[in-house]
Amino acid sequence: MGRKHILWGHIKEHRYAYAFGFALLSISCALQLVIPILLGTFTDRLELGELTYGEAATIAVWMMAAGFGVALFRSTGRIYLFRLSRVLDMRIRDDLFKHWEKLSTHYFKNQRVGDLMSYAISDVSVIRDVTMSGIFNSLEAVVLITITVVAMVTAVDPLLTFLTMLPLPLLSILAYRFNRRIQKESAGVQEAIGDLTSRVQEFIAGIRVVKAFVQEREQSRLFRRDNEHAVAMNRRLVKSNSLFGALSSGVVGVSFLVSVVLGGIMVLRGRITLGEFVAFNSYLSLLMGPIENLGKVANTMQRGKASENRLLAILNTEPDVADDSCADASIRGIEGDIVIRNLTFRYPEAHEPALRDISLRVPKGTSLAIVGRVGSGKSTLVHLLVRLYNPPKGTVFLDGRDIHDIPLNVLRGGIGIVPQDQFLFSTTIRDNIGFDPKPYGDDDIERAAKVAQVYDNIVEFPNQFQTALGERGVSLSGGQRQRVSIARAIIKKPSILIFDDSLSAVDTETEDRILEGLKDVMEDRTTIIIGHRISSVQSADQIVVLEEGAIVERGDHESLLALNGIYADMYHKQLLDEVGERHGREWDDAGGEPTGAGRGAAGGGRAG
Numbered sequence: 001m002g003r004k005h006i007l008w009g010h011i012k013e014h015r016y017a018y019a020f021g022f023a024l025l026s027i028s029c030a031l032q033l034v035i036p037i038l039l040g041t042f043t044d045r046l047e048l049g050e051l052t053y054g055e056a057a058t059i060a061v062w063m064m065a066a067g068f069g070v071a072l073f074r075s076t077g078r079i080y081l082f083r084l085s086r087v088l089d090m091r092i093r094d095d096l097f098k099h100w101e102k103l104s105t106h107y108f109k110n111q112r113v114g115d116l117m118s119y120a121i122s123d124v125s126v127i128r129d130v131t132m133s134g135i136f137n138s139l140e141a142v143v144l145i146t147i148t149v150v151a152m153v154t155a156v157d158p159l160l161t162f163l164t165m166l167p168l169p170l171l172s173i174l175a176y177r178f179n180r181r182i183q184k185e186s187a188g189v190q191e192a193i194g195d196l197t198s199r200v201q202e203f204i205a206g207i208r209v210v211k212a213f214v215q216e217r218e219q220s221r222l223f224r225r226d227n228e229h230a231v232a233m234n235r236r237l238v239k240s241n242s243l244f245g246a247l248s249s250g251v252v253g254v255s256f257l258v259s260v261v262l263g264g265i266m267v268l269r270g271r272i273t274l275g276e277f278v279a280f281n282s283y284l285s286l287l288m289g290p291i292e293n294l295g296k297v298a299n300t301m302q303r304g305k306a307s308e309n310r311l312l313a314i315l316n317t318e319p320d321v322a323d324d325s326c327a328d329a330s331i332r333g334i335e336g337d338i339v340i341r342n343l344t345f346r347y348p349e350a351h352e353p354a355l356r357d358i359s360l361r362v363p364k365g366t367s368l369a370i371v372g373r374v375g376s377g378k379s380t381l382v383h384l385l386v387r388l389y390n391p392p393k394g395t396v397f398l399d400g401r402d403i404h405d406i407p408l409n410v411l412r413g414g415i416g417i418v419p420q421d422q423f424l425f426s427t428t429i430r431d432n433i434g435f436d437p438k439p440y441g442d443d444d445i446e447r448a449a450k451v452a453q454v455y456d457n458i459v460e461f462p463n464q465f466q467t468a469l470g471e472r473g474v475s476l477s478g479g480q481r482q483r484v485s486i487a488r489a490i491i492k493k494p495s496i497l498i499f500d501d502s503l504s505a506v507d508t509e510t511e512d513r514i515l516e517g518l519k520d521v522m523e524d525r526t527t528i529i530i531g532h533r534i535s536s537v538q539s540a541d542q543i544v545v546l547e548e549g550a551i552v553e554r555g556d557h558e559s560l561l562a563l564n565g566i567y568a569d570m571y572h573k574q575l576l577d578e579v580g581e582r583h584g585r586e587w588d589d590a591g592g593e594p595t596g597a598g599r600g601a602a603g604g605g606r607a608g
């Protein structure tokens with residue numbers, strides 16, 4: 001069963017702390033009443049001509065003390081309650097992040113990054129708002145309004161209280177309505193400013209293209225349009241703010257009008273004293289803020305509920321790839337014997353299967369190469385092996401056990417994968433290579449970099465292995481990124497190594513050196529290499545060719561060549577390409593005419 005509440009659970013958990021904050025706030029509210037009472041007494045004594053200097057000074061001191069007490073208790077209560085809201089804030093972000101870590105790649109494929117960011121930032125801060133201003137203001141409003149009204153009724157006059165209070169609910173309604181409108185308009189202003197910022201950013205980033213295509217005037221026009229829009233949004237916001245201010249002053253004015261006219265008559269008729277009249281008006285001023293806040297609180301609570309629902313929807317999403325109930329916790333590692341039996345797999349929202357009836361055996365310590373056209377299912381096959389998606393039960397086995405029986409962290413910990421997308425983190429090269437729960441020494445890091453043939457590049461950087469990489473490792477070339485990813489996989493010394501088209505961005509010479517270096521690493525490890533270049537896969541113990549998700553050819557390099565099918569065709573075309581390139585290079589070196597054979601062969605290769 002998923003979580004039903006975030007906020008309520010937090011309040012329940014911290015109920016004593018909230019009760020303490022509430023007590024502080026109540027004391028501050030009660031102290032606020034002292035000032036009107038003293039003011040009333042002062043006025044009455046003054047009117048009667050009985051006020052002495054000493055008495056006046058005493059009243060003034062008590063008033064000051066009450067004011068000081070209000071400030072002290074109110075601010076302490078506020079700090080106390082606000083601290084609790086920060087605890088909640090941190091807890092939700094933490095829960096959210098931990099939950100996202102559990103969710104599968106499939107979940108993230110169906111989400112927009114902007115939405116996820118907004119959940120983590122806006123929705124969490126709306127909930128924090130509820131616990132901060134929402135809870136604080138509503139507690140204060142309830143306590144203050146209750147005790148003030150009781151004081152007005154008991155100490156002054158019930159009829160006067162009733163009639164002056166009549167217009168005040170309108171203040172809450174106005175605050176509720178305008179708060180919604182003002183919030184919407186503020187978001188509009190933020191968005192307009194965001195658009196303006198993006199426009200300037202894009203202009204600066206693309207300045208060369210703008211100039212080369214003589215687009216300055218068009219860019220100015222677009223900027224002016226966005227600028228005017230931002231100003232218009234700001235004007236609307238200012239208008240709403242002013243209108244709200246004017247209308248709420250009007251409501252407050254009506255209340256005071258009733259109080260002054262009716263209260264004045266009551267004083268004249270001797271129903272209440274002048275001091276009571278003065279105290280009554282002070283009570284009334286005390287009420288304005290909390291009544292207005294009630295309207296705002298209602299709105300904050302509504303927005304809080306919507307944000308809470310969105311966050312709960314994420315927190316209650318069941319991860320579609322998780323440890324199965326059958327997972328055997330006694331399995332501590334994997335050996336690397338892979339068996340795949342009649343595996344057919346379709347992506348959740350796809351109509352056609354990505355893999356069809358695949359059966360394979362890759363004995364421990366041997367290598368498998370997978371080749372095939374773009375979209376033939378090569379990556380899908382290895383993604384199922386690391387359970388980025390769930391293969392059907394009874395189709396993929398490791399060391400004789402269904403992979404659903406193997407705990408996920410054991411399975412993934414035993415496999416080193418160099419994914420097609422060589423994502424690097426914005427940290428140092430060292431940390432990118434040693435990206436594993438296990439700590440690695442400098443020797444391990446350097447050795448891995450040497451095998452991956454990226455060591456020489458790294459030591460050329462001024463900070464060598466401590467070089468920080470920008471977002472997605474932008475300061476490295478595609479080939480260097482691939483090789484850092486290779487180092488990251490091999491440093492784990494996993495039982496199964498998977499290279500998903502990991503040598504596509506390096507030249508054939510570097511590829512040869514990497515493959516040579518990997519020979520030692522691959523010894524005793526099961527290796528799966530996905531490649532488009534025959535040169536990177538030809539030495540594998542077995543090679544399979546995938547076509548539309550099915551294995552259409554299998555064997556070793558020699559037997560597949562003898563088969564004269566798709567593999568042989570790929571091989572011959574690539575061979576022709578290589579010959580063409582070599583002749584091209586010779587021609588460049590000689591500065592002369594290309595040989596007819598070289599050109600023709602290269603052209604033929606490319607056409608294929």
Ligand SMILES: Nc1ncnc2c1ncn2[C@@H]1O[C@H](COP(=O)(O)OP(=O)(O)OP(=O)(O)O)[C@@H](O)[C@H]1O
Binds near residue numbers: 347376377378381501
């Ligand atoms: N997450 C996904 N959801 C739905 N369909 C997918 C998903 N990932 C891949 N596919 C589809 O599954 C098929 C196989 O994709 P896969 O990435 O395994 O091919 P590939 O052989 O590795 O291709 P490439 O050589 O371009 O890497 C393709 O038709 C692809 O569009």
